[in-house]
Amino acid sequence: MEQQEVLRTDQITKQYKMGQIIIEALRGVSISVERGEFVGIIGPSGSGKSTLLGLIGGLDTPTTGRVYIDGQDITYLSESELTQVRNEKIGFVFQFFNLVPTLSALENVALPIQFSRKRKFNPHKRAKELLDLFGLSDRMNNRPSQLSGGQQQRVAIARALANEPPLILADEPTGSLDSASGEVVMRTLRDVQRHTGTAVIIVTHDPNIAAQMDRIISMHDGLVVKDAAQMAAVEAYQKQRATGEMSPISIS
Ligand SMILES: Nc1ncnc2c1ncn2[C@@H]1O[C@H](COP(=O)(O)OP(=O)(O)O)[C@@H](O)[C@H]1O
Ligand SMILES: [Mg+2]
Numbered sequence: 001m002e003q004q005e006v007l008r009t010d011q012i013t014k015q016y017k018m019g020q021i022i023i024e025a026l027r028g029v030s031i032s033v034e035r036g037e038f039v040g041i042i043g044p045s046g047s048g049k050s051t052l053l054g055l056i057g058g059l060d061t062p063t064t065g066r067v068y069i070d071g072q073d074i075t076y077l078s079e080s081e082l083t084q085v086r087n088e089k090i091g092f093v094f095q096f097f098n099l100v101p102t103l104s105a106l107e108n109v110a111l112p113i114q115f116s117r118k119r120k121f122n123p124h125k126r127a128k129e130l131l132d133l134f135g136l137s138d139r140m141n142n143r144p145s146q147l148s149g150g151q152q153q154r155v156a157i158a159r160a161l162a163n164e165p166p167l168i169l170a171d172e173p174t175g176s177l178d179s180a181s182g183e184v185v186m187r188t189l190r191d192v193q194r195h196t197g198t199a200v201i202i203v204t205h206d207p208n209i210a211a212q213m214d215r216i217i218s219m220h221d222g223l224v225v226k227d228a229a230q231m232a233a234v235e236a237y238q239k240q241r242a243t244g245e246m247s248p249i250s251i252s
Helices: 049-056 079-089 105-115 123-133 149-161 179-196 231-243
Strands: 005-018 021-034 038-042 064-069 090-093 167-171 199-203 215-220 223-229
Touching: 005 049, 005 199, 021 049, 021 064, 021 199, 021 223, 038 049, 038 179, 049 064, 049 167, 049 199, 079 090, 090 149, 105 123, 105 149, 123 149, 149 167, 149 179, 167 179, 179 199
Parallel strands: 038 199, 038 215, 090 167, 167 199
Antiparallel strands: 005 021, 005 064, 215 223
């Protein structure tokens, strides 16, 4: 597969000022992620995982250092330019789904397409295709409150994919689900990564989730302390590719 960097951070730091006190949430983090990677970020509470994900996703700007998304330096973009990068290049999946409660599943998924400046898809057609793919054909007109947690999270993944971004960022995506629904959500993210070539970065403190990732970035106290391939996962994936046994995206 063609190697293509979808994310690079260059020595990013983040300081939060709390009155007289400065909290160093990140103290110089350099990572690079290529197209189609399936990466976990782990580390104890307070180690900087969410801060890092927020900076990668253009939700906040670093104190020093640079962030590149799909080859573009996003560090010093204006708020409106950042909004556009987020809309086109990044799909977000949150612990508590963050769907719009007054909109149907279909309308939630169509929303990012309706907001995009370079509209690549017909919003409702694309939303329907994605929900069909995730086994939610009969749930399109339901509002989030009428769906289970696992179904809501699959709607959120469909929404994240709406504009076909090269990168999906998920912060504890299974954190508020029971283990069976969590497994379906993880399988959905894995299928997305395998079939679309979208890179997926998942922040988790769950060792069972971390064990499924191809690569693990471990954080401690605002620094990356380890960044390594997880060989078992990588080998299983390579074997599966060699034998042509790819799991289809078809989850109900
Ligand atoms: N908005 C904020 N203002 C002040 N301090 C913050 C803010 N966000 C995070 N922090 C602090 O930065 C450090 C890293 O936090 P965070 O990135 O949320 O860690 P994690 O996601 O690994 O638990 C912690 O000490 C946290 O208290
Ligand atoms: Mg966090």
